[in-house]
Amino acid sequence: MVATKNDILKVIEDVKLLSPSAVELLAVASRANHDLKDIVRVIKYDAALTAKTLKLVNSVAFSPQSKISDLERAISYAGENVLVSLVMSETAEMISHCDLAGYDGHKGGLWDHNLLTALASKRVAELSKEPLNSNIAFTCGLLHDIGKAIVSDFLKGSLATILDSLDKGEVDDYASAEEKLLGIDHTQAGYALAIHWNLPEPLPSVIRYHHEPARAAEEHRSLVYAVHLGDIVAMMTGRDTGADAMRYLLDSRYRDFIDITDDDLAQIILETDSGFMKLKESMNE
Ligand SMILES: [Fe+2]
Ligand SMILES: [Fe+2]
Structure with missing residues (x-):
């Protein structure tokens, strides 16, 4: 039927x-006048997302000249679009998988x-x-x-x-x-x-x-x-x-x-x- x-x-x-941080990130990213600092403010309160962001920017694909351990630098290095994609793929598996x-x-x-x-x-x-x-x-x-x-x-x-x-x-x-x-x-x-x-x-x-x-x-x-x-x-x-x-x-x-x-x-x-x-x-x- x-x-x-x-x-x-x-x-x-x-x-x-x-997750609350994913919703907050999407809310920030949907605001007309947002910048990377607003994105940093959301990610830094989420330990798992902070770890994933640092892992991502230190990966072979990004291959920074030296290891990045500062979140703000990591986020500006990866850029907002990559960050939003990362968060969605991690937190909305029903979409990404x-x-x-x-x-x-x-x-x-x-x-x-x-x-x-x-x-x-x-x-x-x-x-x-x-x-x-x-x-x-x-x-x-x-x-x-x-x-x-x-x-x-x-x-x-x-x-x-x-x-x-x-x-x-x-x-x-x-x-x-x-x-x-x-x-x-x-x-x-x-x-x-x-x-x-x-x-x-x-x-x-x-x-x-x-x-x-x-x-x-x-x-x-x-x-x-x-x-x-x-x-x-x-x-x-x-x-x-x-x-x-x-x-x-x-x-x-x-x-x-x-x-x-x-x-x-x-x-x-x-x-x-x-x-x-x-x-x-x-x-x-
Ligand atoms: Fe479509
Ligand atoms: Fe469609």
Whole structure:
């Protein structure tokens, strides 16, 4: 029997909460005027994260000239994006280790796609007509598809039905096919999870509207468009997440928000792919 929206919302209510320092870090990283010192203030009260940060910056991937034992130096050496990625991969294993079986994906595929989207969204945000904090775009990109970790289990066995309804034109995109089948799609499930995890705005809004950016509240719309386009760029690198890759609509009104040429886009696809390899290498140490 196919699950209902209420079954899925019930599962979300029981998802393990993020650690208080992870929530605090995401809250700090989502604030418009934050700097590295704010990040240091969060990490230094968490012994496990402090140890992991120091281990990371002293790894082969970063290979500092001399050993770094001071947390502030370590954080400025690694940079905010690496730190936020590290904390999410350590504290939200349901995202970083998700196998995306319901999407016919592979283990780690969701995490890879989230990293790619984070990198691409950051670059796109730099070209936003309304000035955006590109680090916030990175964090939003990193979390945009968390709902897939929930919905994936409920999609198992329904791939043929979904592809069939897409091929027949009964639905416009993969998210609509999810909603038709389950009464909820991965953006709504992701929004519910973001609220359950106490994530601050703009994260819930970006998660909810990344496939329908025009519906986002005006104050978040430029950022949502940046992640919307970043998500498509991530898929265009060819490192797909599974059966849903490239089965979403691109809202061409992104041009009203992002000052980007086709050449810029091609360049960003290349940079996203090489940035991804580097980031993965540093995270795997
Ligand atoms: Fe998505
Ligand atoms: Fe995505």
